[in-house]
Amino acid sequence: MSYFKKIGSLILMIILVANLFGCNYNPSANKIISMDVEKAPINIDPQLASSQSELIIVRNTMTGLFRINENGEAKKSLCDDYKASDDGLTYEFKIKEAKWNNGDKITADDFVFGITRALKAETKSPYAHNLFFIKNAEDYNNGECGESELGISALNEKTIKIVLTKPINDIEYRLSDMPSMPCNRDFFTECKGKYGLSKKDMLYCGPFYVNSWTDKSIKMSRNAEYVSEKAKPTALTMTFNQTDGKKIEAIGKNVIDIAFIDSEKETTARDAGLNTHSVHNTVWAIIINPNLEIMQNPLTVSALSKSVDRISIEKALPAGYSMFSGLIAPELNLCGNKYSHYIYEYHQSPLQADEAKNEYMQAIKQTGKNLNGSTLLFVNESKSGNMAIKIAASWQKNLDAYINTEEVTFNEIKNRIRSGNYSIALYPIGYGTTDAEAALQQFLSYDKSNIFGIENEYFDSLMEKAQSESNTDKKAKLLHQAENCLIESNYISPVYISPTVVATTPKLSGFIFDLYKGNFDFLNAVK
Numbered sequence: 001m002s003y004f005k006k007i008g009s010l011i012l013m014i015i016l017v018a019n020l021f022g023c024n025y026n027p028s029a030n031k032i033i034s035m036d037v038e039k040a041p042i043n044i045d046p047q048l049a050s051s052q053s054e055l056i057i058v059r060n061t062m063t064g065l066f067r068i069n070e071n072g073e074a075k076k077s078l079c080d081d082y083k084a085s086d087d088g089l090t091y092e093f094k095i096k097e098a099k100w101n102n103g104d105k106i107t108a109d110d111f112v113f114g115i116t117r118a119l120k121a122e123t124k125s126p127y128a129h130n131l132f133f134i135k136n137a138e139d140y141n142n143g144e145c146g147e148s149e150l151g152i153s154a155l156n157e158k159t160i161k162i163v164l165t166k167p168i169n170d171i172e173y174r175l176s177d178m179p180s181m182p183c184n185r186d187f188f189t190e191c192k193g194k195y196g197l198s199k200k201d202m203l204y205c206g207p208f209y210v211n212s213w214t215d216k217s218i219k220m221s222r223n224a225e226y227v228s229e230k231a232k233p234t235a236l237t238m239t240f241n242q243t244d245g246k247k248i249e250a251i252g253k254n255v256i257d258i259a260f261i262d263s264e265k266e267t268t269a270r271d272a273g274l275n276t277h278s279v280h281n282t283v284w285a286i287i288i289n290p291n292l293e294i295m296q297n298p299l300t301v302s303a304l305s306k307s308v309d310r311i312s313i314e315k316a317l318p319a320g321y322s323m324f325s326g327l328i329a330p331e332l333n334l335c336g337n338k339y340s341h342y343i344y345e346y347h348q349s350p351l352q353a354d355e356a357k358n359e360y361m362q363a364i365k366q367t368g369k370n371l372n373g374s375t376l377l378f379v380n381e382s383k384s385g386n387m388a389i390k391i392a393a394s395w396q397k398n399l400d401a402y403i404n405t406e407e408v409t410f411n412e413i414k415n416r417i418r419s420g421n422y423s424i425a426l427y428p429i430g431y432g433t434t435d436a437e438a439a440l441q442q443f444l445s446y447d448k449s450n451i452f453g454i455e456n457e458y459f460d461s462l463m464e465k466a467q468s469e470s471n472t473d474k475k476a477k478l479l480h481q482a483e484n485c486l487i488e489s490n491y492i493s494p495v496y497i498s499p500t501v502v503a504t505t506p507k508l509s510g511f512i513f514d515l516y517k518g519n520f521d522f523l524n525a526v527k
Contacts, residue, residue: 045196088167263320
């Protein structure tokens with residue numbers, strides 16, 4: 001399974017709900033649910049977990065003030081009750097009488113400490129920006145104010161106060177997400193930098209806890225201290241790459257219950273009697289290095305964009321892939337809905353070969369340089385190789401530009417882009433996030449996650465307006481303007497969108513895998 005399926009799989013939406021609730025006895029419950037993933041976890045700290053296996057483990061061993069249910073709704077979990085001020089800027093949350101798996105009480109300070117850790121720059125949490133709705137959170141993350149100025153505090157052992165930057169309409173969803181998970185301050189200190197790196201260096205407050213952790217598997221057992229109804233499965237087992245290339249067969253033989261599969265094998269899986277579900281979640285775009293002299297000429301980048309033969313590329317796309325002309329995958333989350341709920345019209349750039357050739361010739365005259373010998377980077381862990389060859393062939397045919405292709409690892413393509421050691425790259429936009437806003441945030445001129453070196457003041461201003469807009473319809477329109485702004489610069493040209501596919505045994509039901517929150521929840525899974 002490719003790296004991008006591993007990451008992208010975390011933002012697939014699957015909601016399979018068993019009609020079994022309310023029964024005192026359920027012969028399908030009290031089973032062990034098994035799953036095989038590609039990569040073993042390294043860190044299951046909720047403020048840092050990022051890989052497929054890490055996120056699945058955290059989702060099932062932790063819970064926050066709220067938790068996403070089978071209907072995609074954020075419902076109270078560790079929150080007992082809450083109230084908002086009349087102006088919508090101040091919230092107080094009362095927490096339930098609840099315990100960590102070791103028997104220690106969960107307190108308001110656990111939430112304050114967890115959220116503060118996520119926002120601390122040294123933590124390098126990939127989710128810090130999701131907390132910028134809290135007053136002074138962004139300034140604190142940037143080192144521009146102290147912890148005492150953050151809009152979060154513990155009023156007493158059971159009450160959390162959160163002050164917002166401006167009113168929002170989805171605070172329950174935001175407080176069900178990864179960076180909002182609690183963290184016991186004393187236990188964290190006792191771990192001496194090892195928090196989340198082993199089963200003993202972690203406390204759990206969710207429906208399961210990590211019972212064993214080896215280099216081949218992890219077992220999560222039912223947590224007796226979980227504040228809500230007990231989990232239906234007695235345990236979850238996760239193996240690492242034990243059924244590579246044979247996932248469909250393994251599910252059919254009940255060796256495992258669920259796995260992510262190649263999109264081209266979805267029909268095979270269905271023919272074998274398995275249930276499959278897929279979602280398009282990663283946009284692949286041509287990224288041009290803006291710091292190269294020849295690329296600083298607008299005619300050059302315009303010619304590269306206009307000369308891509310999208311019709312020939314479409315014919316070569318693997319099963320399940322499709323052409324796409326936006327930068328935000330339509331099924332990413334925006335305030336609890338799919339982005340496509342608000343934005344659904346896109347303009348596909350046509351091939352303009354003659355105009356592109358004329359622009360390229362003018363650019364050569366102006367700069368005295370051409371693109372021959374440049375290289376298009378693509379990732380060896382994806383199906384982008386054939387697409388990269390088709391793109392390079394377009395440039396050769398329509399521009400007489402002889403551009404090489406180079407296969408690299410995902411880490412190398414990121415490092416090459418970050419260092420500026422590249423000409424052009426075929427890069428996935430929005431992978432590893434469920435959030436539409438976050439997919440574009442990485443292009444902000446001043447954002448620390450911006451590895452591309454593309455600076456656009458108008459884009460920055462649109463994003464700033466979108467981030468501060470509380471009306472979701474207006475926010476969506478601003479984000480759409482922002483993505484169009486980047487595309488019109490020609491330094492980023494979206495080409496196609498790829499899917500993630502999951503296959504399960506027909507016996508498995510009741511689990512949640514919700515795109516909106518990247519939420520893979522086995523609490524009510526039965527088979």
